[in-house]
Amino acid sequence: MYRIVRKKVLNPTVKLIEVEAPYVARKAEPGQFIILRVNEKGERIPLTVADFDREKGTVTIIFQKVGKTTKLLGTLEEGDLILDFVGPLGKPTHLEGVKKAVVIGGGLGTAIAYPQAKKLYSLGAEVDIIAGFRNKDLIILEEELAKVCHRLFITTDDGSNGTKGFVSDILKELLDQGNRYDLAIAIGPLVMMKVVSNLTRPYGIKTIVSMNPIMIDGTGMCGGCRITVGGTTKFACVDGPDFDGHQVDFDEAIRRQSMYREEEKRSMEEHECKLGGGNNA
Amino acid sequence: MPNMSPNKVRMPEQEPELRNKNFNEVALGYTEQMAMEEAQRCLNCVNRPCVAGCPVNVQIPDFIKLIAEGKFEEAYWKIRETNNLPAICGRVCPQETQCEKVCIRARRGEPVGIGRLERFAADWYMANAKENSGKADGKAEKKNRKVAVIGSGPAGLTCAADLARVGYSVTIFEAFHDAGGVLIYGIPEFRLPKEIVREEVDTIKKLGVEIKTNMVIGKTLTLDELRKEGYEAIFIGTGAGLPSFLGIPGENLNGVYSANEFLTRVNLMKAYRFPEYDTPIKVGRRVAVIGAGNVAMDAARCAKRLGAEKVCIVYRRSEAEMPARQEEVHHAKEEGIEFKLLTNPIRVLGTDNGWVKGLKCIEMELGEPDSSGRRRPIAKAGTEHVIDVDNVIVAIGQTPNPLIASTTAGLETQKWGGIIVDEETCATSLEGVFAGGDAVTGAATVILAMGAGKKAAASIDKYLSQKAD
Numbered sequence: 001m002y003r004i005v006r007k008k009v010l011n012p013t014v015k016l017i018e019v020e021a022p023y024v025a026r027k028a029e030p031g032q033f034i035i036l037r038v039n040e041k042g043e044r045i046p047l048t049v050a051d052f053d054r055e056k057g058t059v060t061i062i063f064q065k066v067g068k069t070t071k072l073l074g075t076l077e078e079g080d081l082i083l084d085f086v087g088p089l090g091k092p093t094h095l096e097g098v099k100k101a102v103v104i105g106g107g108l109g110t111a112i113a114y115p116q117a118k119k120l121y122s123l124g125a126e127v128d129i130i131a132g133f134r135n136k137d138l139i140i141l142e143e144e145l146a147k148v149c150h151r152l153f154i155t156t157d158d159g160s161n162g163t164k165g166f167v168s169d170i171l172k173e174l175l176d177q178g179n180r181y182d183l184a185i186a187i188g189p190l191v192m193m194k195v196v197s198n199l200t201r202p203y204g205i206k207t208i209v210s211m212n213p214i215m216i217d218g219t220g221m222c223g224g225c226r227i228t229v230g231g232t233t234k235f236a237c238v239d240g241p242d243f244d245g246h247q248v249d250f251d252e253a254i255r256r257q258s259m260y261r262e263e264e265k266r267s268m269e270e271h272e273c274k275l276g277g278g279n280n281a
Numbered sequence: 282m283p284n285m286s287p288n289k290v291r292m293p294e295q296e297p298e299l300r301n302k303n304f305n306e307v308a309l310g311y312t313e314q315m316a317m318e319e320a321q322r323c324l325n326c327v328n329r330p331c332v333a334g335c336p337v338n339v340q341i342p343d344f345i346k347l348i349a350e351g352k353f354e355e356a357y358w359k360i361r362e363t364n365n366l367p368a369i370c371g372r373v374c375p376q377e378t379q380c381e382k383v384c385i386r387a388r389r390g391e392p393v394g395i396g397r398l399e400r401f402a403a404d405w406y407m408a409n410a411k412e413n414s415g416k417a418d419g420k421a422e423k424k425n426r427k428v429a430v431i432g433s434g435p436a437g438l439t440c441a442a443d444l445a446r447v448g449y450s451v452t453i454f455e456a457f458h459d460a461g462g463v464l465i466y467g468i469p470e471f472r473l474p475k476e477i478v479r480e481e482v483d484t485i486k487k488l489g490v491e492i493k494t495n496m497v498i499g500k501t502l503t504l505d506e507l508r509k510e511g512y513e514a515i516f517i518g519t520g521a522g523l524p525s526f527l528g529i530p531g532e533n534l535n536g537v538y539s540a541n542e543f544l545t546r547v548n549l550m551k552a553y554r555f556p557e558y559d560t561p562i563k564v565g566r567r568v569a570v571i572g573a574g575n576v577a578m579d580a581a582r583c584a585k586r587l588g589a590e591k592v593c594i595v596y597r598r599s600e601a602e603m604p605a606r607q608e609e610v611h612h613a614k615e616e617g618i619e620f621k622l623l624t625n626p627i628r629v630l631g632t633d634n635g636w637v638k639g640l641k642c643i644e645m646e647l648g649e650p651d652s653s654g655r656r657r658p659i660a661k662a663g664t665e666h667v668i669d670v671d672n673v674i675v676a677i678g679q680t681p682n683p684l685i686a687s688t689t690a691g692l693e694t695q696k697w698g699g700i701i702v703d704e705e706t707c708a709t710s711l712e713g714v715f716a717g718g719d720a721v722t723g724a725a726t727v728i729l730a731m732g733a734g735k736k737a738a739a740s741i742d743k744y745l746s747q748k749a750d
């Protein structure tokens with residue numbers, strides 16, 4: 001059992017929890033993830049390691065309420081226990097030797113990109129961050145991000161804060177202005193990562209995307225997380241989750257992610273039924 | 282007077298049309314009466330050929346004699362002298378190629394139902410004697426020496442139990458949230474109830490074995506770190522969990538599963554009880570399962586139980602080459618699973634929005650025997666055809682997961698991933714590191730994995746005893 005030692009609500013749908021998991025904390029690196037199961041009947045879901053404290057033996061995760069498990073997780077409070085918490089899984093992102101980087105986060109992806117920006121910055125790279133959200137109420141980690149970059153650009157779809165538009169609009173502007181990077185990191189919805197990869201391709205800027213297919217074990221034994229990269233099949237949980245955005249078959253990935261849409265809806269509905277209305281999150 | 286009936290006493294079973302709609306156990310087990318009657322078929326042969334047919338040398342005639350005499354608890358302990366998991370072996374061993382194959386009675390009629398009797402003794406003990414048994418597993422004096430076992434499948438459990446029994450402090454590290462390996466995530470409830478696996482695991486815990494779940498060795502901890510934590514010897518029993526795919530077009534369409542994913546969802550995550558359990562599974566009206574081993578039979582029978590109207594096994598060789606246990610094939614047929622033999626899939630066909638709609642196949646014929654000794658299938662030109670299906674489950678085999686080998690310098694493996702060991706001692710290329718089970722042999726059987734775990738436990742004991750001097 002793994003105890004929640006801290007909880008913070010970042011916006012109406014995004015929460016942060018810090019969990020006691022000494023073995024995971026000892027080894028975790030940016031780019032890696034954990035898999036948790038809230039209770040005996042729960043699903044195993046993957047979440048990125050957003051931060052870790054090796055001394056305290058804790059791991060921080062940030063998650064967005066999208067379905068039953070993330071909703072249930074959001075109802076837990078400090079002191080509550082999570083049944084299973086395993087990791088760190090996946091490969092760490094290689095960030096050594098980068099001089100100038102642009103880190104692009106879409107919505108919740110911003111939280112996943114944060115540790116990578118932090119590491120790049122601490123390694124001495126010049127970092128630009130572009131973080132996009134649907135509206136101003138959904139902005140997360142603004143202060144933290146500002147501390148680990150040279151320039152921070154915030155966008156909102158509706159213009160309620162920062163620049164109106166998408167992260168890709170800012171990236172295009174920066175590229176048009178002549179900014180050049182040795183590395184772009186894009187993390188967010190698949191469509192956003194696809195657009196960013198298409199933007200950087202003509203400039204030959206190496207672009208890392210973080211793939212989030214449906215997973216079960218996270219150790220390479222089920223093949224459910226397979227994606228096509230450069231024409232060959234990869235298991236995102238062991239070969240990734242980071243991949244070269246110019247090689248990923250995004251259309252296939254988008255299709256595979258929708259595989260359980262009906263079941264996810266049903267699971268959520270039954271859950272809300274039991275909770276009596278669904279205002280408990 | 283021995284019972285000279287040429288046939289085994291029939292095992293009561295759920296009717297096929299009933300059981301292919303539920304996940305309850307298919308074979309219901311012998312009553313005391315039936316067990317004693319079957320036990321009387323054993324001739325108590327002087328040269329005991331059956332014992333040599335069992336990879337862990339269960340003293341078959343002895344335990345059977347005890348059953349014949351109605352001494353059920355003693356029969357159980359007789360089996361336990363050499364076999365830590367009798368309730369499991371009695372259910373899933375391929376007896377027809379092992380102990381029962383060499384039974385004298387098989388020369389005229391059916392062999393003695395050794396597996397069924399083993400299952401009976403184990404079940405009887407759990408139901409009637411476990412709680413108040415005067416006898417318990419002997420506990421040796423603690424040696425205060427730590428051994429790590431990686432993986433909680435039959436190989437790891439057996440190795441751990443044998444070492445604990447002679448006094449070592451044994452910790453099992455398991456990647457999943459539950460112990461049991463394939464017994465928990467692969468073999469379905471209707472063939473091996475998970476409650477039984479749990480009971481057997483508990484028995485091993487009572488010997489003092491500690492089981493740490495959620496520990497992926499190679500990630501959470503490496504082998505070297507385990508040694509630094511004071512484990513003087515390590516046994517690797519990580520199985521063969523890496524699924525193979527065919528490499529044909531369309532394999533990444535929605536609705537194509539590896540058997541591992543399909544069975545893990547159904548068994549470990551209990552998707553057959555969705556939405557009570559959160560993990561979903563998607564089974565359409567028509568399902569094709571590619572392959573003809575135990576894994577394929579299990580996947581097909583699960584698909585049927587999950588509501589598929591038509592389930593077929595697609596296999597490129599003929600019935601004679603099918604690697605599954607006879608009983609599973611027989612049960613699958615009874616439950617309405619179709620067999621498309623000498624048929625090889627060449628492409629998965631999809632709808633416009635990426636869901637499976639068919640499996641394109643070609644007919645095969647058998648040529649000369651290949652390196653495996655089986656006749657090689659050859660495609661028959663012009664016989665391409667499409668089977669309409671909504672799901673394809675690929676069950677063509679698994680190989681060992683490279684996670685540990687790739688994070689452990691100096692651990693030698695075969696090209697296909699199997700860990701290289703000395704056959705006599707199970708020792709790997711690294712000092713103090715032993716391995717056995719599917720991680721060494723590739724996908725094999727429960728009892729062979731247990732045999733390897735036993736052998737490794739003996740060598741580890743020897744290694745550590747010598748090291749102490």
Ligand SMILES: Cc1cc2nc3c(=O)[nH]c(=O)nc-3n(C[C@H](O)[C@H](O)[C@H](O)COP(=O)(O)OP(=O)(O)OC[C@H]3O[C@@H](n4cnc5c(N)ncnc54)[C@H](O)[C@@H]3O)c2cc1C
Nearest residue numbers: 045046047048063064067068069070212213214215257264
């Ligand atoms: C490597 C990796 C890292 C991730 N990191 C984060 C993170 O840091 N924060 C965060 O909020 N989310 C993260 N995700 C996504 C997160 O796992 C899903 O949001 C979560 O599983 C949804 O579960 P649910 O029951 O709440 O929703 P569901 O109702 O199950 O699904 C809602 C949506 O989530 C997707 N999804 C469902 N099951 C999974 C699954 N097992 N794996 C991946 N996606 C799934 C579905 O496609 C669907 O669109 C990550 C995913 C991966 C693969």
Ligand SMILES: Cc1cc2nc3c(=O)[nH]c(=O)nc-3n(C[C@H](O)[C@H](O)[C@H](O)COP(=O)(O)OP(=O)(O)OC[C@H]3O[C@@H](n4cnc5c(N)ncnc54)[C@H](O)[C@@H]3O)c2cc1C
Nearest residue numbers: 432434435436456462463467498520718719725726727730
């Ligand atoms: C569906 C199916 C049906 C079968 N039916 C039969 C049958 O009827 N009869 C029969 O005799 N055999 C059958 N088999 C084969 C049999 O189950 C295996 O041969 C046997 O389980 C192998 O035992 P093992 O201990 O070597 O490995 P496994 O049972 O595979 O156990 C390995 C364990 O190690 C864990 N592990 C892996 N990597 C790591 C890591 N890095 N760190 C920590 N833990 C790790 C795994 O999670 C797993 O729990 C079947 C197999 C399958 C898949």
Ligand code: SF4
Nearest residue numbers: 335339370374379380
């Ligand atoms: S363990 Fe398996 S092979 Fe050995 S006697 Fe029992 S059923 Fe037969």
Ligand code: SF4
Nearest residue numbers: 323324326331384385
């Ligand atoms: S070979 Fe058959 S009949 Fe003879 S002792 Fe063994 S089980 Fe009994």
Ligand code: FES
Nearest residue numbers: 218220222223237
């Ligand atoms: S999650 Fe099972 S192989 Fe990646």
